[in-house]
Amino acid sequence: MFVKGEMGENGDIITEQLLEKKKKKKYFEDCSGCKIELLKETNSAAPIRHLFLVWIVVLCAALPISCLFPFLYFMIRDFHIAKREEDIGYYAGYVGSAFMFGRALTSILWGVIADRYGRKPVIMFGAMAIVIFNTLFGLSTNFWMAVSTRFLLGSLCGMLGPMRAYASEVCRKEYQALGMSVISTSWGIGLVIGPAIGGFLAQPAEKYPDVFSKDSLFGRFPFFLPCLIISVFSLGVFIICCFLPETLHSHKECNKVLDDSYDPLEETLSKSNMDEKVKIIEPRCASLKSLLKNWPLMSSIIVYCVFQLHDMAYSEIFSLWAVSPRKNGGLSFSSADVGAVLAVSGFGLLVFQLLFYPLVENNLGAITVSRIGAVLTIPLLSSYPYIAMLTGLTLTLVVNSASLLKNVICVSITTGLFLLQNRAVTQQQRGAANGISMSAMSLCKAAGPAAGGALLSTISLYAALLGHKGVKMLSFFQNRSPIEDDDVKANLVRFNSHFPSPITKDERGWLFNPVSLATESGVKGGAVNCVSQHLGEIRPGAMRGNHRHYSANETFVIWGAKTKFRLENNQVDDKGYAEVIIHADEVAVAASPRGTAHALVNIDPVLSTFFIGCQDGVINNITSTSDYNVWKDL
Structure with missing residues (x-):
């Protein structure tokens, strides 16, 4: 009703x-x-x-x-x-x-x-x-x-x-x-x-x-x-x-x-x-x-x-x-x-x-x-x-x-x-x-x-396709973060460590050449070939590098743990260096041109950092072609 x-x-x-x-x-x-x-x-x-x-x-x-x-x-x-x-x-x-x-x-x-x-x-x-x-x-x-x-x-x-x-x-x-x-x-x-x-x-x-x-x-x-x-x-x-x-x-x-x-x-x-x-x-x-x-x-x-x-x-x-x-x-x-x-x-x-x-x-x-x-x-x-x-x-x-x-x-x-x-x-x-x-x-x-x-x-x-070349175009749509800017200043590119990625082509494991990987990733100033190559482990809290080589360019591939990477860069105001954090699920390829200081510090509480270093010259530790202990705060 x-x-x-x-x-x-x-x-x-x-x-x-x-x-x-x-x-x-x-x-x-x-x-x-x-x-x-x-x-x-x-x-x-x-x-x-x-x-x-x-x-x-x-x-x-x-x-x-x-x-x-x-x-x-x-x-x-x-x-x-x-x-x-x-x-x-x-x-x-x-x-x-x-x-x-x-x-x-x-x-x-x-x-x-x-x-x-x-x-x-x-x-x-x-x-x-x-x-x-x-x-x-x-x-x-x-x-x-x-x-x-x-x-x-x-x-x-x-x-x-x-x-x-x-x-x-x-x-x-x-x-x-x-x-x-x-x-x-x-x-x-x-x-x-x-x-x-x-x-x-x-x-x-x-x-x-x-x-x-x-x-x-x-x-x-x-x-x-x-x-x-x-x-x-x-x-x-x-x-x-x-x-x-x-x-x-x-x-x-x-x-x-x-x-x-x-x-x-x-x-x-x-x-x-x-x-x-x-x-x-x-x-x-x-x-x-x-x-x-x-x-x-x-x-x-x-x-x-x-x-x-x-x-x-x-x-x-x-x-x-x-x-x-x-x-x-x-x-x-x-x-x-x-x-x-x-x-x-x-x-x-x-x-x-x-x-x-x-x-x-x-x-x-x-x-x-x-x-x-x-x-x-x-x-x-x-x-x-x-x-x-x-x-x-x-x-x-x-x-x-x-x-x-x-x-x-x-x-x-x-x-x-x-x-x-x-x-x-x-x-x-x-x-x-x-x-x-x-x-x-x-x-x-x-x-x-x-x-x-x-x-x-x-x-x-x-x-991924544009990379650093298209950074201005990408920032218009995506507001590119200063993390990427810091990567550019540190002459570094990072990517996922798991399949698929530039180093993981299939399930058999990693397959890459550090020099070609850097070149394909747009990293410049690194080694042109591998005259000397070394593999290293950095335990939690430890450091490698903190030196400057005048006789060789060096290319790094870094992975395994949360790692601080520092590269000398006089274009960075006040500090004179660029510094980035590489996370445990990432792989980074970086280059340190001759005459440029670099350092790797493991800041992970548990995991170890691993790296491959490729140099296009022989480093003689007896001669004065390198500066050591460049940064006193590390």
Whole structure:
């Protein structure tokens, strides 16, 4: 039924109609949905127990989505499907997109099933799907197995949409913002903790050789451990879901039950400045209304999809950018470094959502918070190319702050849109409505990693092809960092030590000539041939060089540990030398022309630095053709 009236003189009539409607609520003893409604009616406190269960289940759904990002670059590299290092991001995008593409195909179906058979069966089935297919993904031995398991995981894990409906149904109206905040907080933390787990636990035989042997299961499958941890957690969530109360009404008289989470009259009464006619619609069964014609629902879904496309592309590109070599505009982070940044972001996000977001939302409203977040995102992301110019402690602080702020903004926007979507429909439509939202969002998220990975791969390829010759052109698009400028001043070029790279042509090992490698890399002033050649090891804290040869040019190939390389350069103001850091996962080729001092210092606490030195003259230590102990500060 519907009633029309005017705000103002007939306001009391409308209010009386509302109160009368609430008195007509009818509960059925054997209906689990009615039990939840009765609990909401008789208990005015926040449903802490139910919201805790929601938090745990959503965390379970979020962890497998992003746990692969820190190690995806290395997984694709180990599959040996990429012919060039710059192509790794291209293939990584397809692995990242497979999950979302699968979820896009089935989310509406899972929503309809949740509306017909209940939220609980869909949630439990999704938890078990994570246990099975996330484990298989960790055991992937080739590119197509990885894509297939991610696709099946996305297709069969349809729990997130029903969980959003569930969170709004267990809360009284005054606590619905809290319920959606719990959803988005758990989701955001899962998207941060997931990469942290992947970053710290991937390749355990390399990171923790005292605990994990290379011949063990985790040595043969270097990306299995983080997937296994998440699968074990999901198994625990599956058991917890057995005690999850159902919220869907099991009787047929849907029009006689007041759904507290949907009330267009109350929404209208909250807008005190409206003087136009008010239309009061009694809740109906889902089959009587077309969701696609519900503009409040569809508009919030469209905005939600745009932000999720952006956020998913950012999530993948951030990790790939962080682990990419500095010569390609990255940070040369290890997977553990990326995990540390995302762990800090997760903790900060938890504090913000629990302590500050409810206050902000109550004062500004969900729409205003979303608008402010969208505006702030633009300058924040524009600053990332400049972050790559930083080093040391400054880089650590700025990267962590930027990552935290980005996650806070994203979760704040998402929470507001969740509220708008679930308030726009009745309970009988909520599963299908969230299914539409999930399908549309998943399509956007599927496009995000693929497009983002392809874009990053293209940029990296152009960076590698242009090298120092195209540095001015590249800086116009990419804001080339001073790290690359320092490499130029130090007469050095660095690249990844793993396949594929200029020194790793195939799986048999390194094959290169130091002189030709320097020439092909654009390093000038080194040895023209190898009259004398030597191989050396520099232990942690030790140094080699710190001298100046007048009778020979020298070319170096350096690898193995975090190493400081210093080269005399009178064009560097104040210091008179250029100094760069070579990371443990990098190989550097450098040249020291005759009459130029150089030094290598191992600053790694554990690993040894190795180098090959090639000289085009014979150094006689007895004669005065060399200066030693040039720099007193080393």
